[in-house]
Amino acid sequence: MTVSPDAWQRRVEWPLAVAALVFLAAYSWLVLDPGLPTTVRRTLVLLDYATWALFAIDYAMRVLLAGGGLRGRLSYLRHHLLDLLIVLLPVLRPLRLLRLIALLRFIDRRASKSLQGRVAVYVALSTVLVLYAGALAELAAERGAPGANIETFGTSLWWAVTTITTVGYGDVYPVTTEGRWVAAALMVAGVALLGVVTASLASWFVARVRRDEPPAEPTVHPEVIALRAEVRELTAELRVHRAGREPPGS
Amino acid sequence: MTVSPDAWQRRVEWPLAVAALVFLAAYSWLVLDPGLPTTVRRTLVLLDYATWALFAIDYAMRVLLAGGGLRGRLSYLRHHLLDLLIVLLPVLRPLRLLRLIALLRFIDRRASKSLQGRVAVYVALSTVLVLYAGALAELAAERGAPGANIETFGTSLWWAVTTITTVGYGDVYPVTTEGRWVAAALMVAGVALLGVVTASLASWFVARVRRDEPPAEPTVHPEVIALRAEVRELTAELRVHRAGREPPGS
Amino acid sequence: MTVSPDAWQRRVEWPLAVAALVFLAAYSWLVLDPGLPTTVRRTLVLLDYATWALFAIDYAMRVLLAGGGLRGRLSYLRHHLLDLLIVLLPVLRPLRLLRLIALLRFIDRRASKSLQGRVAVYVALSTVLVLYAGALAELAAERGAPGANIETFGTSLWWAVTTITTVGYGDVYPVTTEGRWVAAALMVAGVALLGVVTASLASWFVARVRRDEPPAEPTVHPEVIALRAEVRELTAELRVHRAGREPPGS
């Protein structure tokens, strides 16, 4: 009994979204409460690895189900590089958060139907998620570093907001290499956010302006006009024909 | 004598806009003049509560008029969450300023007809209102806080301008939690502002480019061409027919 | 011999552009060389007033030529508020630079034909002009103020670039009220710049995408198909008719 990769993906959508949430909770607790007892800390780290394992299994299954032999599988790998990164890169700590993409995909599929409505919901939710995850990762990277000025979650969140909106006051900023990578990711997210908001508004405006335009006149094709003249001529011909055939007093 | 929620809303548009203005004046005075005598201060706070009461009554009336039983009313609540927030959240001080949305709606209905003209007027007026209200709320939040650098209305307005345009020099910036929430709101307004300005310009450009394009050729449908050939054939047929029937010298 | 306001405007385009250039040169010299001898300084200030007088005369002439009695003139005033501001507000020092709009208009009329080409030339030239004029005005406002950090033209230009692109490092920033107004104007120019660049690119992309789309199929209208069937039927009818009339061996 074989399943297509798409059918598999539909089936595991729920479990993966739950796994991403569990991971987010565990990661949040780990970062936000540095004074955790060792047992709790170990359990949370275990949960982290467990969700990672789920994502790795999911990816392996999809590659197996892709079919088409080695070649088909390599092609599948090539077209799903982001998923491969999510699985391969948990070693680089902040990249673990890429697992949250499973959540974003989950939201995307369940969002409302109209394009602009979907974009609005998606942008709002993913911005909140990116801000929260980015602030977490930044705090984890910066806290305790020499010269660091992001030492609490509140400050980290404030920094994340000033970064994603590209305001960048510079009252607080990352000083570690890891923290700067997280910052770069947030900046890219900010550029994308600005782009999506603007593009969505622009498409709405363009559609509005087009709707307000007078509709194009139905064009009378000269071919049709010529045709009508010919039919009229034909009718006249036929009347003459009939008049000639009929006896005057019939 | 029942009224529809829409008819009600048209009727109370004026009073609510006036109430929002009164509230803005009272709030401005309260914030800008910290050395007010207690009686004046109390009167202004009373005015604040009075305008809040007007908005609460308006919302309650609209829910009542919505009809459709409990279900219809809950649906109305769900579709007018922003108005609900305006009524429920005056406790969080800066959110009182959401009452000014009544002013923005008032402007929106009375703006000029063309889409781009409307957007220009609306963007200009709402940016000024957001800047003024944001600077007020920021000053109220920051003044007197330890380490604060926004201590006068002039500085607060300057900060608001650098924030909404996403420039963010960082010469002054909020340090309190409340002030940072106000800042986040201004940043979101800034992203929206950039988006609306760009989108409005883009729709204008797109319309201009389309107008300059050569209009699509009226397409001659092959069906019409075939039809014309058939009619011509028919006419020829009829002429042959008539020539055969008529006596040579008629 | 009366002239329409438009004909007048075409005629004075050249002199006003030259006047704006003269003013820019005089203003630049005044600001950039604070150690000018008094006589030179007085001459430059005179030039400043002389160009202002030219703009005032031009505006007065246009109002006079507008016709339509007092009412027509007031309507003209209302539709050319920006020009009125240029004339009325030279008292507020940096607003004198609004006279440079005459230069921008001059460029606008002489730019290339295609919309995107025109926008590119116009954006580039007006950005350079705004940067130069903004840096001058900022330097004039800030130099010598207590706590100021913009003291040379180079720094002022650097500040103007960081401001108009909304980067805003905050290594230098205005501290005087006048300087902050100039900064706000540059920020607004920056938002407009971003908007125009993006909108122009977007219209180009939209046009490209539309050009690449397969053209809409010429729609066969069912009405035309029915018509063809009827004509075919008619032809058949006529053939039957003719066959019946003709003698078998003719």
Added chain:
Amino acid sequence: MTVSPDAWQRRVEWPLAVAALVFLAAYSWLVLDPGLPTTVRRTLVLLDYATWALFAIDYAMRVLLAGGGLRGRLSYLRHHLLDLLIVLLPVLRPLRLLRLIALLRFIDRRASKSLQGRVAVYVALSTVLVLYAGALAELAAERGAPGANIETFGTSLWWAVTTITTVGYGDVYPVTTEGRWVAAALMVAGVALLGVVTASLASWFVARVRRDEPPAEPTVHPEVIALRAEVRELTAELRVHRAGREPPGS
């Protein structure tokens, strides 16, 4: 045997891209390792001049091949000013990096077919190249200057990212004139980046919204309806005609 400038350009595309890469490698080594032995340093500087010579030869060849006499050649010069700048301006050190445009052109020609796909690849690759080259040039300009705070490649890259995204924290910033010109170039790149990302998204949205719209009803032209009526009338006419001609019992 003459070759057209376009054919020449296609032929030298590969060698020029390789030359640009060699130059980038040599320049990177020169900037990143200030403690190079003199012989290595001299070799790298030689490589720099050698690639410059290649670009100069390429440009001279294209001008020669352009044909059309002196006039045609001057016209070619005027339409390829950017290439002229690349050749003429290696004296201004950071402008040497303009040679990398050969790389960007190379990428552009080999990118995928769909417009959005091409833009995505092109934006990503050119952003990375601009960031790397900008950080190199900034480091070369700033390192060792009095008061400079960009002293390592890591910091320079971090600064380049905060600049191109227009975030601009201001924790590090250029202080030399050369460094500020490099910064201005990166800011312009940032504005263009934002514009291209947004415009590309907007065109995608606009196309999506248009695809989701109900297709325009095929308009029944009144001319066609009138024609059908006439043909029907004609058929009826013919039937009457035939009935009258035929003997009752045939």
